[in-house]
Amino acid sequence: xxxxxxxxxxxxxxxxxxxxxxxxxxxxxxxxxxxxxxxxxxxxxxxxxxxxxxxxxxxxxxxxxxxxxxxxxxxxxxxxxxxxxxxxxxxxxxxxxxxxxxxxxxxxxxxxxxxxxxxxxxxxxxxxxxxxxxxxxxxxxxxxxxxxxxxxxxxxxxxxxxxxxxxxxxxxxxxxxxxxxxxxxxxxxxxxxxxxxxxx
Numbered sequence: 169x170x171x172x173x174x175x176x177x178x179x180x181x182x183x184x185x186x187x188x189x190x191x192x193x194x195x196x197x198x199x200x201x202x203x204x205x206x207x208x209x210x211x212x213x214x215x216x217x218x219x220x221x222x223x224x225x226x227x228x229x230x231x232x233x234x235x236x237x238x239x240x241x242x243x244x245x246x247x248x249x250x251x252x253x254x255x256x257x258x259x260x261x262x263x264x265x266x267x268x269x270x271x272x273x274x275x276x277x278x279x280x281x282x283x284x285x286x287x288x289x290x291x292x293x294x295x296x297x298x299x300x301x302x303x304x305x306x307x308x309x310x311x312x313x314x315x316x317x318x319x320x321x322x323x324x325x326x327x328x329x330x331x332x333x334x335x336x337x338x339x340x341x342x343x344x345x346x347x348x349x350x351x352x353x354x355x356x357x358x359x360x361x362x363x364x365x366x367x368x
Contacts, residue, residue, distance in 0.1 A: 194232075195232055195242075196246070197222055198218070198222050198224070198228070198229060198232055198233075199242055199243050199246040200222075200246075201218055201221035201222035201223075202218045202221075202222075202239055202242075202243045203243050203246070203247060203282075204221055205217050205218045205221050206243065206282070207282040211236075211240050215229050215230070215236075215239075218239075241300065244300055244304075245300075245303065247279055248279075248303065248304055248307050248308065249307070251272075251275055251276060251279050251307075251308060251311070252307045252308055252311050254272060254275050254311075255268075255272050255311035255312070255314060255315055256311070256314070258271050258272050258315075259314070259315065259318060264319075264322065264324060265315065265318040265319035265321075265322045265324060266319045266322070266324035266325060266365070268315060268318070268319075269315040269316065269318075269319050269325070269361070269364075270361050272311070272312070272315055273338060273357060273361055274354075274357075276308070276312075276335065276338060277338060277342060277353060277354060277357050280338070280339055280342040280345075280353075281342050281345040281353060305332070308335065309331045309332050309335065310331075312331035312334060312335055313331040316329055316330075316331055316334070319364075323366055324365065324366060325364040325365060325366055326364060326365075326366055329364055334360075334364075337360060338357055338360065341353045341356045341357050341360065342357075
């Protein structure tokens with residue numbers, strides 16, 4: 169192979185990289201738009217509404233996500249990942265581990281209460297939905313565990329709180345938030361998180 173061939177190959181590789189980055193960015197924009205529409209209109213919202221929110225054509229949505237199930241699964245995973253990545257970032261940026269825990273629980277509540285219609289869809293027979301709950305637990309329980317352990321090590325909260333139990337409790341408080349506009353789970357969740365504080 170000549171040096172020219174090598175340079176051409178290298179330049180082609182460099183030229184290809186931005187496309188992959190752009191594709192990821194475009195997909196993220198589509199998922200953010202879909203999540204926004206799902207919050208206001210539920211998971212059965214018309215694809216044209218999602219396309220309008222994202223500023224793209226309907227065909228672009230279908231190129232990325234051929235079926236509605238594909239789109240719903242991708243949005244769910246995208247938001248789980250965002251919640252998972254927020255935990256370590258909050259530990260780095262917050263004034264205290266307890267403040268990081270409290271803010272992360274707020275993000276977790278937002279995740280739970282904005283899933284309009286998703287619970288019903290997840291109970292469907294679509295095989296693609298079967299692993300989502302396990303994925304949700306696999307990604308988020310360790311993050312919550314890290315936040316709890318760090319806050320406990322700092323002496324800010326009691327050391328006997330299990331991540332799964334806390335997340336389950338928060339989830340139970342959020343049940344019904346999407347079907348009753350008068351119900352706001354956040355004050356009750358706030359009471360729960362306040363109750364974790366270690367007496368001074």
